[in-house]
Amino acid sequence: MRAAATAPSTTRPITIGPSLTRSMIVLGGGAILLLTAVVVAVAIGSVGVGIGDTVAVLGHRLLGLPLAGTEAPGADSIIFDVRLPRVLTAVLVGGGLALAGTVFQALLRNPMADPYIIGTAAGASLGAIAGLMAPILLPALAIGVGSSWLGLGVVQVLAFGGGLGTVLLVYAVSRANGRVPVVTLLLTGYAVSSVLAAGVALLMFFSGQHLGAIFGWLMGSLAAAKWINLAFAAPLLIMSAALLIVRWRGLNLLLLGDGPAANLGIDVEREKLVLTLLATLATSTVVAISGTIGFVGLVVPHVLRLAIGPDHRLLLPASVLYGATLLALADLGARLAGGIPVGILTALIGAPFFIWLLRRSRTVRPVVTP
């Protein structure tokens, strides 16, 4: 006991927090991987452009560098009008989903959590499908799929509003005595999602010739990527990602439970609300431009937690980089596989990979041990 009273003179340094070297490797490596994935995904497609030409065109368009003049004809248009918006959409969507998944898994302290878990997917789906079926539902108003608001399609607007609105509703319903217990939030989200899913099924039943479009949206696809959608999504996603990443400390502390987090200075209910809103904003934005792409938001956080540890200081920015890389490559795969929706590919590959991971590693376990 006496020995414990005085710190031994030979105290070795206690390392706290991720070292700078480790952060640089994880985040710098992730950034290089992402950049490489973007260039490769832009270069490859039904018309091969070549890495050299791709870099030249990207340098010309993004950095104002002069073209060599030796590029293949049409390379500029293929890259800039078709592939780049699609690849950048994949980057935003993948990064956004992985980040939101990381946040929800920590916030709900539930390893099954994904970005959609408290109703975003169901709400956005109902909104999007209502949008796709607007010609049938509201013929008198002559609102069509082609209608736009600030250049956005009615589908995007309704998906965004549906996702955000559903989570706000779920949150409000879960609130009792000024508190939002995590379990209530999960169960309410599940119940509300079920009701909305019934609405989705009902609409699909009466959808007639729109069924294909609806199905494609539900699977999640980047085929409809456009610069105008990016102009809407990028600012929202970058803002919500930045605001989430700086809240890493709150997320770490909330893992300890509400009471201990409060004792460490966190205004728990406010912190949970802010985190939920930001993660939902990111998810709804993503869903609006891509549909409901599965597994990225569930698997990426788990894999990263295994690889680099659970500290959100590193985990949050890493999830953005690696989630973005993963989806850029997955969408390339989907394009090469005959243009199937990328959501089918992420489920096909992601789910078996996840099962393999679960069997291989003891450390995919609850986010917390009580």
Next chain:
Amino acid sequence: MTAVRTETLAALERVAFGYPMPDGRRREVLRSVDLTLARGDLVALVGTNGSGKTTLLRLLTGVLKPDAGEVRFDGRPLSDWRRLDVARRVAVLPQQLDLPVGFRVAELVEMGRAPHARRLFASTEADARAVATALADAGALDLADRLAEELSGGERQRLLVAMALAQEPDLLLLDEPTLHLDLAHQVSLLAAIRRLRDQRGLTVLAVLHDLNLAAAFAPRVAVLDEGRVVADGSPAEVLSTDLVRRVFGVQVDEARTADGRRHLALREV
């Protein structure tokens, strides 16, 4: 600075509190609690299950607000304090805490530095020093690089103590710190806490169940019963056979060891 030692650090004044029930009424737990903690006090809080000991601690941190009466800390009503400012002065060793998977002990202890965080991402030299000191004081230096989920019950408790000490609090609230600990670990944990109080002037309020342990540990014992502090004083004054029978409904005999120390002995169960 002798005047400081008698100065009141925290006080509950006629505090009443009830938890809201589904039908809208409140289940009354504390009726009218008066308890004053002077700087450097070492107080054991005892009482039956459900008598409101944990509730009292939560009122002292400001996590719960009293229905009536007032909680004061360092001369000001606790309701005037920001959460973060309370966390810089008051640390809690909770009865229950979920340990997140995959964190090393040193990383968890660093979470105790959260209220003092100055930089957005980086930890400071002061943080590293405080973490090392807290680990040493809690006897947990050897655990620093271990994963929290692999700790035994006793090691886990030392981790929690280190987390609380990393907060560098003035007031340390301990909610059944000896739960799940064997006799050796109970004694070494309480001895470490008493030493910190002696060396640093830490003020300690500890919820304890073992009356003999409480008497051996704390120079002052407060008894919570029926929503009030029914006794408050030295163990010899407070822990009479009569009080134990009234509060706990259990018959005990007062015994003396050969060297004259008082002991409460259970009649046969």
